[in-house]
Amino acid sequence: MSRLAMLGGAPAVPAPDPVTAALTDWPVVTAEDEQAVLRVLRGDRLTAASGGDGETTALEREWAEFTGTAHCVAVASGTAALEVALAAAGIGPGDEVVVPALTMNATAHAVRRCGAEPVFADIEPDTYTLDPAAVPAVLTGRTAALLPVHLHGLPAAMDALGDLAGDRGLAVVEDAAQAHGARHQGSPVGSLGVAGCFSLHPSKNLPTCGEGGLVTTDSDSLHRAALALRNFGERPPVRIRTYVAHGPGWNARIGPVQAAFTRSQLSRLPQWSKAREESVGALLNRLAALPGLRGPVVPADRTHAWHIVRLRLVPEELGLPDVAPVSLRRALHRALRAEGVPVSRYQTAPLPAHPAFRPAGSSLDAIAERFPVTGAALDGTLCLQRRHLNPAAVPVLAAYADAFEKVWDHLDTIRTMARARPHGDWRDELREGPR
Ligand SMILES: Cc1ncc(COP(=O)(O)O)c(C=O)c1O
Structure with a gap:
């Protein structure tokens, strides 16, 4: 089993040279x-x-x-x-x-x-x-x-x-x-x-x-x-x-x-949307085999434009029922990024918690109570943004899937990292700044 990149192993996604970097450029300018x-x-x-x-x-x-x-x-x-x-x-x-x-x-x-x-x-x-x-x-x-x-x-x-x-x-x-x-x-x-x-x-x-x-x-x-x-x-x-x-x-x-x-x-949007449907579909098919990781749900009456791919983490399925989703997310974020997968967070706090929109006198705790589903999504998900938009990104997305599989081969290490700080949620990060 190859060593995790965050522990000194070789990253699963090789550092891009100018040719491979171009595969994930966005927008593509012809x-x-x-x-x-x-x-x-x-x-x-x-x-x-x-x-x-x-x-x-x-x-x-x-x-x-x-x-x-x-x-x-x-x-x-x-x-x-x-x-x-x-x-x-x-x-x-x-x-x-x-x-x-x-x-x-x-x-x-x-x-x-x-x-x-x-x-x-x-x-x-x-x-x-x-x-x-x-x-x-x-x-x-x-x-x-x-x-x-x-x-x-x-x-x-x-x-x-x-x-x-x-x-x-x-x-x-x-x-x-x-x-x-x-x-x-x-x-x-x-x-x-x-x-x-x-x-x-x-x-x-x-x-x-x-x-x-x-x-x-x-x-x-x-x-x-x-x-x-x-x-x-x-x-x-x-x-x-x-x-x-x-x-x-x-x-x-x-x-x-x-x-x-x-x-x-x-003029290229229909053709590229179709290509994206296939390339993102292939990535999600591979990720679907990993326990504790859920791809986006697309109801049967809708199609998805795949602007952002949000992946949900389920700590219970990974034997971590007492660990806050945010702790698992931090551990996976670190491990995946070290492997070369640019997982990211899209939004870090519910919009009603932003100082610009928070009613005077309302506490973060009250907001967490009123918007539990938004809070859970922010704490327990990781996103892929932008790099999958280029239809040429197919081999890079395959390398991302390799990296996820590699990290999932090391779940014991991820569990140990997640348990080291088992509590918390988006409120800490809004108070302390992102970690
Ligand atoms: C959901 C949503 N609404 C509105 C906007 C605003 O668009 P623009 O950045 O073009 O002003 C964005 C842009 O990121 C968005 O993602």
Whole structure:
């Protein structure tokens, strides 16, 4: 049995040379992407036009077609997409919006930027997305919208959430920042609520060079409102810009270079999503044989975009019933990273525990009690991010699987490490900083 790398053995995943490093590069920039950017640089329009330049309009047409929606508005970032969509849906001061406790902070920041207040609900243990059963308890007379997040690329339980919202006249805005191309009951994300919001950050499955975002909708009025909000509250010019602000607005425009780059990437999205389905599937098949390790659950009515792969650790299955999941996670994190597997943590505390969103006077203990499923997900999981997005990563993912198997051959060492500090959870890390 070869020695663990953290104890001086050779890592299971060889240190990348320039050729193997390229297999996990993301985003992949092709000659076509470069040509798309050059087309803009050599053209006569470098600024984002108030009504949308040719590249932006073309991207909007193509993304609306891809998501099966009537309209798309391209904006400056995924956060801007959320802000514009919420405001265009009429969300404003005095309103409350239900947000899952496990998501990137931008989801809740966007609610605040509209003058509304995020109200948090716990997630489902299997899918890590907003739990419809947790929503009724947080609804008040001020609730105006639900903001489910298709976290990691898996659509939330949109049918149950849609029923809840429909019964009470609430808007559903999708945070699909991580889920380009995922489907729920056959329908693409972005078409499942009053508006869908996507990020084009370079780390995302559909990237741009720089920052960008997309809002999708079937509503003509929401579309009109989003166009105005993107551009200082001005109405899209019919012929000549008047500069008259008809309502609130931001400068949330995307530039033509970003739009052109994303259009070029979009031409490969279907083919690369399919490749990812296979490469991530092959990795998860191998990991499924390891006790105490659970891959993501994908309900039969959904597809996963595999933006992030979250792996759950089950201490009881490894003979560690008295050890806190966080202790097992720390031991495995150290051992796997030493072997060359870039496991990481995606989010370290429930969003309602972040100082920006924690109600004055509420303790971390109270938050841990209110969001136990989010806490358990943060403590007992490890993530793979970004390196699996490149369709050429297949041999690297196979080497990651080798490394997991090697570490699982040394479970006695992992158990000893986990037992050395058997207690704790995300609260310690928020107080003490990450370990
Ligand atoms: C779930 C979620 N929502 C919103 C955003 C914000 O997107 P952007 O970084 O493009 O502003 C992100 C980005 O990481 C995200 O992951």
